[in-house]
Amino acid sequence: LARMYPNNEYYGVDVTPLFPTDNLPGNIRFFIVNVLYDLPFETFTFDFVHQRLLVRDFNTKQWKNIIGELARVTRPYGFIEIMEMDL
Numbered sequence: 001l002a003r004m005y006p007n008n009e010y011y012g013v014d015v016t017p018l019f020p021t022d023n024l025p026g027n028i029r030f031f032i033v034n035v036l037y038d039l040p041f042e043t044f045t046f047d048f049v050h051q052r053l054l055v056r057d058f059n060t061k062q063w064k065n066i067i068g069e070l071a072r073v074t075r076p077y078g079f080i081e082i083m084e085m086d087l
Contacts, residue, residue, distance in 0.1 A: 052083035
């Protein structure tokens, strides 16, 4: 995706350093972050925020905080996509 759209910026976030390191385009940055705490981005930073495969990792109270933080970093009229497997 980053190679197809080189004028866009892409950010990856995970709690562990599992990011690829070889042959990355210059428009990708990775951050080691725990989503239970504030994300290291300004309010209204992103047009699109994607999260996946975390539904079983958190309780209801934690999810409320996580969704709030995803909403905080998403610009007005931006999109938040949460993808999970069927349970």
